[in-house]
Amino acid sequence: MSHPFLSDAAVGFLPSPVRDVWELSMQPGMVSLAGGNPDLRLSDTGWMAEAAARAITDQGDEVLQYGSGTGFAALREAVVEVMSAEGVSASTDSIQVTAGSQLALDLITKLLFARGDTILAEGPTYVGALGVFGGAGVRVEHVEMDDDGLQPDALRETIDRLAGQGRRPRALYTIPNFHNPTGVSLAAGRRAEIVDICRAAGIPIIEDNPYGLLSFGEYDVPSLHSLDPELVIYLGSFSKILAPGLRVGWACAPTWLRRPLQLASESAVICASVLSQELARSFVAGGRWRDTVSAAAAEYARRAEALNGTLRPLLPAGAELTTPAGGFFSWLTLPEGWSSAGLLDHAVDEQVVFVPGASFYADDDGERQFRLAYSLENPLRLDEGARRLGRALASYGSA
Ligand code: PMP
Numbered sequence: 209m210s211h212p213f214l215s216d217a218a219v220g221f222l223p224s225p226v227r228d229v230w231e232l233s234m235q236p237g238m239v240s241l242a243g244g245n246p247d248l249r250l251s252d253t254g255w256m257a258e259a260a261a262r263a264i265t266d267q268g269d270e271v272l273q274y275g276s277g278t279g280f281a282a283l284r285e286a287v288v289e290v291m292s293a294e295g296v297s298a299s300t301d302s303i304q305v306t307a308g309s310q311l312a313l314d315l316i317t318k319l320l321f322a323r324g325d326t327i328l329a330e331g332p333t334y335v336g337a338l339g340v341f342g343g344a345g346v347r348v349e350h351v352e353m354d355d356d357g358l359q360p361d362a363l364r365e366t367i368d369r370l371a372g373q374g375r376r377p378r379a380l381y382t383i384p385n386f387h388n389p390t391g392v393s394l395a396a397g398r399r400a401e402i403v404d405i406c407r408a409a410g411i412p413i414i415e416d417n418p419y420g421l422l423s424f425g426e427y428d429v430p431s432l433h434s435l436d437p438e439l440v441i442y443l444g445s446f447s448k449i450l451a452p453g454l455r456v457g458w459a460c461a462p463t464w465l466r467r468p469l470q471l472a473s474e475s476a477v478i479c480a481s482v483l484s485q486e487l488a489r490s491f492v493a494g495g496r497w498r499d500t501v502s503a504a505a506a507e508y509a510r511r512a513e514a515l516n517g518t519l520r521p522l523l524p525a526g527a528e529l530t531t532p533a534g535g536f537f538s539w540l541t542l543p544e545g546w547s548s549a550g551l552l553d554h555a556v557d558e559q560v561v562f563v564p565g566a567s568f569y570a571d572d573d574g575e576r577q578f579r580l581a582y583s584l585e586n587p588l589r590l591d592e593g594a595r596r597l598g599r600a601l602a603s604y605g606s607a
Contacts, residue, residue: 217323220342225335225567232561239593241515241562241580244388244536246448250504252496253451259490263483275482277474279305279458283485286492287458291444293498294420296431298442298460304469307480309418309445309457313381314340315472316414316441316459321346321378328366328380330358332539332568332577334388334416337381341570348570349377355530357394358382360401367409379412384432386419386535389568389579391512393533396429403435418445418457419535421501424509427534438462446488448536449501454484508536514587515580515594522598524605536583539565541576546604548578554600554607560593 210219226243233240263271278284284303291298306312313336321327323345329337331350341348349370352362363380370377382402384394394402406413415432433442445457461469473479491497516538520529526543542548548564555561565577582590 217343217345220345222339222342224339226563229561229563232556235559237559238556239560239585239589239596241560241582241585241590241593241597243584244581245584246452246536247504247507247584248451250500250507251450252500255490255494256451256487259487260483263486263490267486271483271486273482275479275485277479278470279303279480280482280485280489282493283456283489284458286489287444287460289492290421290446290449290497291442291460294417294431294444295428296433296442296460298433298437302437302460302462302466304459304461304466304473305480305485306457306459306473307455307477308447308452309416309443309459310336310340311473311476311480312443312457312459312469313337313414313416314343315469315476316465317341317344317346319465319468319472320412326370326375326377328363328377328411329570330382330387330390331571332389332565332574333381334383335563335567337416338568338570341381346378350569350571350573351380353387353390353392355392356398357384357387357392358398358402360398360405363402363405367405367411376409377411379414380406381414381416382432383416383419385417385427385429386422386532386537388419388535389537389563389565390539391530391532391535391537392539393429399430399432400435403432403439407436407439412462413440414443415440416443418443418448420444421449422505422508422536423534424505424512425533433460438464441465446491449497449504450488450491454481454487456480456484456488505534508534508583510587511582511585511590512538514590515582518591518594519580519597522594522601524601527601536581538580538582540578540580542578544576546576548574548576551578551600551604554604555597557603558596558600560596560600562597
């Protein structure tokens, strides 16, 4: 889409594939495995209306006013508490509150990259990150992952290959826990190696961790940030553990990034919604948040099992399905020669939708793959969705 009034940058922004499939998923009777939305019923938001009314009545001068550019002080303290549950020790000074972690990613991209620069990211990666990088004219080089996450050898080879072309990546973007879209986590044993490789190559890391607390069992792996707080920028969010509509996320920034990030954020939005920040603060201060999040994670675990447990025996020979240990997603790779976009037509006939894999790559990969989101439907519907997908696979395979 070009127009004489539009700049070159305007063509870099792409429509969200999840939103494209959204229309289909709204059709009556459809089982949607498309959107990665949290189920708000699991967030226990019943207290929120009263808390909002109370905040406006008692602290209206604060919560309806412009607020601090770095974030509401009491919320930054609450973020430090959430991060400690995520296994990261951080100081309040390091926290920049943003309107969702999406904005943090956008601002950091502006601060680290010029148009034409290169970023490394897992292949596949988060579509919303691809949107940010595309809009900023940043070239994405995918690094291969396997069932243990990003592969250190592939990272090394990619950096060397790019060096041969005179290109030094300006950052690595990674989602080490319960990755979107694959559901895979980075093995504990690979973490220090990945940080070491990046440090040696002079490449900062953007560690995006919106799903870290939604683990299905014991989960005790070091964050990349804890391995090198001056190299790793950490992104967190209340979207998956409380409510994405509040638009409250954060970056935990190395010292060199704090001031530029604050100024960039002030220039973009002045401050994040103070009322939303107060509600996120109340969620943490209420003290029950850990139980709420654990109960939500246990329900997401049941949903993952309902979908993947039913689907697995229905898969054709040669197909591979990931086994997530947390988060919202699993990822299916179809046999050689199959197409997930082609399968989607059969799936829609069976009244089930998913997001085809090509959307999660900046290059031409992902043709045989697709993402399954189990976060929003209940286990019975997911079981039914898996059966429908099984029928779609059978009809596509015999067509
Ligand atoms: N990173 C990842 C990996 C995500 O999945 C999402 C949301 N889908 C975001 C960032 C953005 O989250 P927020 O709502 O905090 O902007």
